[in-house]
Amino acid sequence: MWRILLVEFFSDLRSQKLRTFLTLMAITWGTFAVVILLSFGEGLSNQMIKGMLGAGNRIMMIYGGQTSISYEGLDIGRRIRFVEEDIDLVSRTVPYIESISPQYGRFTSIGAGSERTNTYMEGVNPDFEIMRTMYPAAGGRFLNENDVTYRRRVAFIGNNIAERLYGEENPIGQEIYVDQTPFVVIGVMEPKLQTGMNYGPDSDRVVIPYTTFRTMYGHRYLSSILLRPTDADHQELINSEFRRVMAAKYKFDPSDEQAIRMWDFIEAEKMNRQVSMGLQIFMLTIGLFTLIIAGVGVANIMY
Known part of the structure; x- marks a missing residue:
């Protein structure tokens, strides 16, 4: 059949x-x-x-702003600016924070040998590596706690910066001049895909210990604070608690959205x-x- x-x-x-x-x-x-x-x-x-x-893995970038609501007899228009002590305060009082880093930043001139260029530089702590997914290529490393404690003149550079200044040569262990001050290159960023940017791509960035940055330039106020929740679901709680803690310290209305500006990568x-x-x-x-x-x-x- x-x-x-x-x-x-x-x-x-x-x-x-x-x-x-x-x-x-x-x-x-x-x-x-x-x-x-x-x-x-x-x-x-x-x-x-x-x-x-x-551009960042589950992070919140927080900037100081200006008050737009009168509070306890204080006028509107007051600038709110963070300092290093705020990092410790937030770490102790705001729950569900996995990592946190101060951020100083400025455009600067860098050079190696006869090559020169201008780029954006940041002063941060070791937590910055994971939060901003700036991982070192083979043979190098990111900043560590000793670099911060001893204010070492060490630099972690983006892969485009490395190619621009050193070409095919390995930059690890070599000198790089930041505003005429010698630093040692300890790591080069592994190339990555990045669509969100803040003062340019990370491949064109130089990163140094925040203590070294402060010593060099005498900055009192941070450019921003970078933090990462233990879980993305805690983002709203951290937002409200951060505002409450900072409002108590700097005397502004916690509901004043202009006093603190937040770039929320989680949302x-x-x-x-x-x-x-x-x-x-x-x-x-x-x-x-x-x-x-x-x-x-x-x-x-x-x-």
């Missing part, structure tokens, strides 16, 4: 070659289109998330993931419609 059915099946195929070919083409094209669209959507989503995380990451999910659903919908159209074509060919 099966033999008879197979003979009839292949006999029909030979007698209707065009219909068979068109049917196979429709099925193949529909399946191929779905796979390609889903793969494209998944790849694009992954790159979007990877680029976002290249941006959530939004980015939602956009990525929407893109994948859109691609899946297009793929399914393509497959349905192919099915209709097959039905027309067969009947």
Whole structure:
């Protein structure tokens, strides 16, 4: 019985070659289109998330601002600026903080040998490495606690800076001049994808211990504070508690949004993931419609 059915099946195929070919083409094209669209959507989503995380992994960057609400008889327009002591205060009083770093920053002139360039430099602590995903390439390292404690003149540089100043030469252990002051290069950043930027890409950045930065330039006030929650779900609690603690110290209304400005990477990451999910659903919908159209074509060919 099966033999008879197979003979009839292949006999029909030979007698209707065009219909068979068109049917196979429709099925193949529909399946191929779905796979390609889903793969494209998944790849694009992954790159979007990877680029976002290249600027910071689950972090909150906080800046001082100006008061916009009168508080306890104090006028509006007062500047709120953070100092190093605030790092310890926040660490002790605000819950669910995994990592925190002070940030000093300025544009500066750097050089090595006959090469010179201008770039943005930051003074930070070792927690900055994980929070900003600035990982060292093989053979180098990031800042450590001893660098901070002893105010060492050591520098971690972006991969573009390394290429610009040293070319193909290995910069690890070599001198780099920061505003005419000699530093030793201890690490070069591993190249990474980065879509979100703050004063340019990290590949064009120089990082030194915040204590060394303060000693060199005499800055009293921080440019910003960078912190990372233990969990993304704690972001809103940390936001409100941080404002409450700083409001008590600097005498401003905790509800004054202008007194403290926050760049929330966590919210941006959530939004980015939602956009990525929407893109994948859109691609899946297009793929399914393509497959349905192919099915209709097959039905027309067969009947």
